[in-house]
Amino acid sequence: MTNKIVITLWRYTPLLLLAAAWEAVTQAHLVSQYALPTLSGVFSSLWTLAGDDLSYHTSRSVARGAIGLGAAVVFGTTAGVLMAWYRPVRLLLKPFIQMFYPMPKSALIPLTIMWIGLGDPSKITLIFIGSLLPIVVSSFNAARGVDQVLIWSARGMGATERELLLEVVVPAALPEILNGYRVALALCFILVVAGELIIANNGIGFLINFLGEGGDYKGMFAGVITISLVWFLADRGYVMLMRRILIWRE
Amino acid sequence: MATRIETQPVATGAAGSAPGIVIDDVMHEYRPPRGRPVLALDHLQLEVKEREFIAILGPSGCGKSTLLYLMGGFMPIQHGRIIVNGKQVTGPGPDRGIVFQHFALFPWKTVRDNVLYGLEKQRLPKAERLEICARFIDLVGLRGFEDSYPSQLSGGMKQRVAIARTLAIDPDTLLMDEPFGALDAQTRSLMQEELIAIWNRSPKTVVFVTHDVREAVLLADRVAVMTARPGRLKEIVDTRFPGGLDPDIVRTKEFIERVDYTWNLVREEAVRAEREK
Numbered sequence: 001m002t003n004k005i006v007i008t009l010w011r012y013t014p015l016l017l018l019a020a021a022w023e024a025v026t027q028a029h030l031v032s033q034y035a036l037p038t039l040s041g042v043f044s045s046l047w048t049l050a051g052d053d054l055s056y057h058t059s060r061s062v063a064r065g066a067i068g069l070g071a072a073v074v075f076g077t078t079a080g081v082l083m084a085w086y087r088p089v090r091l092l093l094k095p096f097i098q099m100f101y102p103m104p105k106s107a108l109i110p111l112t113i114m115w116i117g118l119g120d121p122s123k124i125t126l127i128f129i130g131s132l133l134p135i136v137v138s139s140f141n142a143a144r145g146v147d148q149v150l151i152w153s154a155r156g157m158g159a160t161e162r163e164l165l166l167e168v169v170v171p172a173a174l175p176e177i178l179n180g181y182r183v184a185l186a187l188c189f190i191l192v193v194a195g196e197l198i199i200a201n202n203g204i205g206f207l208i209n210f211l212g213e214g215g216d217y218k219g220m221f222a223g224v225i226t227i228s229l230v231w232f233l234a235d236r237g238y239v240m241l242m243r244r245i246l247i248w249r250e
Numbered sequence: 251m252a253t254r255i256e257t258q259p260v261a262t263g264a265a266g267s268a269p270g271i272v273i274d275d276v277m278h279e280y281r282p283p284r285g286r287p288v289l290a291l292d293h294l295q296l297e298v299k300e301r302e303f304i305a306i307l308g309p310s311g312c313g314k315s316t317l318l319y320l321m322g323g324f325m326p327i328q329h330g331r332i333i334v335n336g337k338q339v340t341g342p343g344p345d346r347g348i349v350f351q352h353f354a355l356f357p358w359k360t361v362r363d364n365v366l367y368g369l370e371k372q373r374l375p376k377a378e379r380l381e382i383c384a385r386f387i388d389l390v391g392l393r394g395f396e397d398s399y400p401s402q403l404s405g406g407m408k409q410r411v412a413i414a415r416t417l418a419i420d421p422d423t424l425l426m427d428e429p430f431g432a433l434d435a436q437t438r439s440l441m442q443e444e445l446i447a448i449w450n451r452s453p454k455t456v457v458f459v460t461h462d463v464r465e466a467v468l469l470a471d472r473v474a475v476m477t478a479r480p481g482r483l484k485e486i487v488d489t490r491f492p493g494g495l496d497p498d499i500v501r502t503k504e505f506i507e508r509v510d511y512t513w514n515l516v517r518e519e520a521v522r523a524e525r526e527k
Contacts, residue, residue, distance in 0.1 A: 147354070149350045149352065149354040150354055150356065152319075152322070152324045152342065152348070152350075152354070153348065153350065153354040154356075154367070155324070155341075155342045156322060156323075156324075156342040156343070156344065156346065156347065156348050157344055157367060157368035157371050157415075157419060158343070158344045158368065158371035158372060158419075159371055163371070167367075168356070171356070171358045172356075172357075172358070174358070247399075248357055248358045248359075248360075248399040248400075248401060249357070249401055250401035250402070
């Protein structure tokens with residue numbers, strides 16, 4: 001156990017070095033404190049904010065992300081797997097995927113605001129669209145790549161089409177599908193903050209903008225650190241969950 | 251020079267009710283999206299008797315696996331027909347169990363759940379499923395590994411699971427596609443002996459595709475040697491030895507002679523296949 005902690009500390013040594021360099025450079029006044037506040041100042045600001053409404057803003061951001069991503073997981077996986085399995089679905093949906101995939105989703109922010117309004121629905125829609133595409137693409141590729149002989153052997157044992165899809169194609173494609181969710185998780189955080197930066201009255205993106213405009217650079221950095229930390233923990237947690245689900249792999 | 255095959259309407263109804271397998275004038279052509287079509291099987295004619303163990307031998311690319319997949323019903327039959335136990339093959343079915351070279355186990359299922367899968371599809375009552383599953387895991391010597399995942403097993407053990415899974419649903423016909431081809435020499439020889447023992451206990455019609463001459467002569471009652479592509483039947487070698495399937499026959503003079511004879515047939519075709527590359 002202690003061994004594990006030591007290894008983890010070693011792994012993050014570069015980050016600790018960066019933090020030390022940051023503190024040293026700012027304490028020595030080598031850069032203007034408007035460009036870069038001291039790290040200790042950022043942390044004390046973080047502490048103050050944590051006692052105030054940081055958790056409120058964080059939970060608002062996480063809630064938006066979770067709803068958008070959750071919907072994208074449900075619709076994206078279904079669409080991707082069905083596209084792989086049924087030709088008509090593929091022919092119908094593929095052009096849309098090809099058109100939307102390379103498009104920077106943040107470019108849609110003004111559009112979603114115009115169509116859906118300034119509130120949560122437009123932000124959640126944006127997150128949904130942005131996370132949807134990597135999920136559709138990875139689910140589609142995963143389901144298409146399922147080993148032919150797995151399908152043959154299930155069919156030979158008497159599985160119906162429906163059973164093939166749910167009992168063979170989906171579990172066989174699961175590792176790649178779950179990787180797609182991870183990509184979507186990262187994109188989802190980007191879009192949460194982007195949406196909130198442009199227009200919102202709560203959420204971490206809003207907080208960063210609000211503090212920055214008020215000249216509180218320490219607070220602004222504290223906001224950035226908070227959202228990074230939340231994403232980092234979400235990603236780590238997700239990887240752990242993935243390992244548990246895919247326990248059957250070597 | 252591949253001749254185009256016209257897709258032939260499939261005749262319905264029972265076509266001869268004799269047990270065993272009839273492969274009647276089967277042709278198969280692969281049509282890649284780009285490039286010219288490849289004729290894999292050409293006017294193939296073969297009959298397998300009930301409970302006969304037949305090996306299909308030929309150089310790689312001769313269409314022997316294609317023939318097996320057609321018998322399994324996994325690919326549409328473009329020309330000719332295949333009749334298994336009086337029923338024309340139009341799709342896959344649990345009357346024909348198949349064992350693949352690379353095992354085709356469900357990696358997300360444990361050994362037990364892999365073997366149970368086919369039994370669930372047969373809609374057997376649960377107690378019966380568990381009883382059959384345990385019996386076949388025992389038969390292939392994997393008791394104690396029921397809760398292991400395929401990734402935790404060696405190649406030989408994986409193939410045992412695949413064989414147990416196929417035998418558990420009690421198919422009349424066993425289709426085996428180079429089942430021991432991915433195993434090391436020792437494991438392979440062990441598995442051959444076990445297959446003989448299993449077959450002795452409950453003989454089934456077995457079609458065993460291999461490119462290993464010795465394996466074919468050892469296991470099979472008859473060996474069907476195929477020509478290089480496009481695959482046709484070159485010759486059928488009788489490889490039944492007095493004394494049944496005793497592993498010791500490999501040391502007899504007859505066995506060695508039969509292997510040599512069959513080897514020469516295959517070599518001719520392998521040389522031809524090389525030359526035509």
